[in-house]
Amino acid sequence: MGLTCNIANQRITFAAQFRYMLDKVEELIQEVKSLQAESAEIAENLRIKYLGQKGLVKGLFAEFRNVPHESKKEFGQRLNQLKNLAEEKIAELKSLTENESGSAQNELNDLTLPGVEVPVGSRHPLSLVRQEIIDIFTRIGFTISEGPEVEDDWHNFTALNFPEEHPARDMQDTFFVKNKFSDEELALRTHTSSVQVRVMESQEPPIRTISPGRVFRNEAISARAHCMFHQIEGLYIDKDVSFADMKQTLLYFAQEFFGADAKIRLRPSYFPFTEPSAEVDVWWGLENESDYRITKGTGWLEIMGCGMVDPNVLKNCNIDPEVYSGYAFGMGIERIAMNKYGINDLRMYFENDVRFLRQFSGATH
Numbered sequence: 525m526g527l528t529c530n531i532a533n534q535r536i537t538f539a540a541q542f543r544y545m546l547d548k549v550e551e552l553i554q555e556v557k558s559l560q561a562e563s564a565e566i567a568e569n570l571r572i573k574y575l576g577q578k579g580l581v582k583g584l585f586a587e588f589r590n591v592p593h594e595s596k597k598e599f600g601q602r603l604n605q606l607k608n609l610a611e612e613k614i615a616e617l618k619s620l621t622e623n624e625s626g627s628a629q630n631e632l633n634d635l636t637l638p639g640v641e642v643p644v645g646s647r648h649p650l651s652l653v654r655q656e657i658i659d660i661f662t663r664i665g666f667t668i669s670e671g672p673e674v675e676d677d678w679h680n681f682t683a684l685n686f687p688e689e690h691p692a693r694d695m696q697d698t699f700f701v702k703n704k705f706s707d708e709e710l711a712l713r714t715h716t717s718s719v720q721v722r723v724m725e726s727q728e729p730p731i732r733t734i735s736p737g738r739v740f741r742n743e744a745i746s747a748r749a750h751c752m753f754h755q756i757e758g759l760y761i762d763k764d765v766s767f768a769d770m771k772q773t774l775l776y777f778a779q780e781f782f783g784a785d786a787k788i789r790l791r792p793s794y795f796p797f798t799e800p801s802a803e804v805d806v807w808w809g810l811e812n813e814s815d816y817r818i819t820k821g822t823g824w825l826e827i828m829g830c831g832m833v834d835p836n837v838l839k840n841c842n843i844d845p846e847v848y849s850g851y852a853f854g855m856g857i858e859r860i861a862m863n864k865y866g867i868n869d870l871r872m873y874f875e876n877d878v879r880f881l882r883q884f885s886g887a888t889h
């Protein structure tokens with residue numbers, strides 16, 4: 525009897541416990557339905573509380589084996605319902621709170637928002653023009669060569685046939701540099717023609733080269749002059765090179781740079797290192813006031829100096845003038861860029877005002 529009674533008691537206890545657990549599940553279902561989370565962190569804590577390894581739902585599943593056989597089905601169904609509901613609800617809270625706290629992600633999700641402008645650097649107008657000139661000459665077989673900016677008297681003046689008392693050597697034009705280690709007097713090169721000499725001294729003809737670089741002159745800075753500027757030098761040495769070859773090459777350059785219908789003219793001039801020498805003008809036009817100003821009323825714009833390399837210069841560089849001849853030319857990059865872009869003050873190149881520099885972002889290179 526006692527035993528039966530005990531068993532009966534136990535059954536009653538089981539039944540009560542089962543009711544209690546079922547109530548607990550019902551309670552949790554209601555609780556889960558009304559869950560709220562203000563942040564992703566709170567949502568994650570809710571996930572741990574309900575669905576974690578030691579969470580409430582897992583705990584109820586562990587109790588499953590204690591449920592009387594006949595009630596297992598009912599209990600199992602309700603418990604699964606709770607689990608699914610909790611999973612859905614917490615996933616929903618997570619996605620809401622994560623989107624709200626991560627505003628960057630929010631922006632990414634909204635494809636209709638305007639894009640973020642990324643500032644892009646632009647190339648300096650002098651670099652653009654230098655590169656354009658280099659491209660034009662390298663297309664017809666010219667190489668690029670460079671020389672030092674601190675130069676000796678031989679390469680900057682003497683080898684280029686400057687007479688001893690030539691005014692270009694004057695203190696007013698040249699920045700002299702003291703050499704700490706010897707008595708030799710050095711100077712900041714006043715033109716890139718010095719590179720001609722270095723190339724001829726070190727290479728056998730045929731030579732076709734251009735030399736871009738910085739040059740320095742002791743001049744007051746103004747809208748039209750600066751103590752530092754850029755030049756491109758050209759040199760062509762071979763057998764039977766004529767003045768007509770030079771003229772044709774310079775016409776090719778002008779038409780590539782200024783347009784297919786560009787016209788040039790050569791005016792006689794003087795440079796110690798060329799004979800004969802000329803200055804090259806390109807036809808600019810004379811249609812409005814600014815054309816008058818730029819071309820000083822002639823319609824022609826001076827763009828470079830040129831000439832046949834003086835036999836004395838060839839000799840100074842150990843090239844036999846009886847066998848070889850050649851031409852040379854030199855142009856200022858600032859000057860050409862000023863005309864190309866309509867810049868009227870040279871100082872703008874070096875002030876690094878981004879409002880000025882930004883205008884050249886439509887780079888073609």
Ligand code: DAH
Binds near residue numbers: 714715795831852855
């Ligand atoms: N060196 C000259 C200058 O600085 C430019 C020049 C003229 C270079 C004639 C040349 C040339 O090679 O043949 O003004």
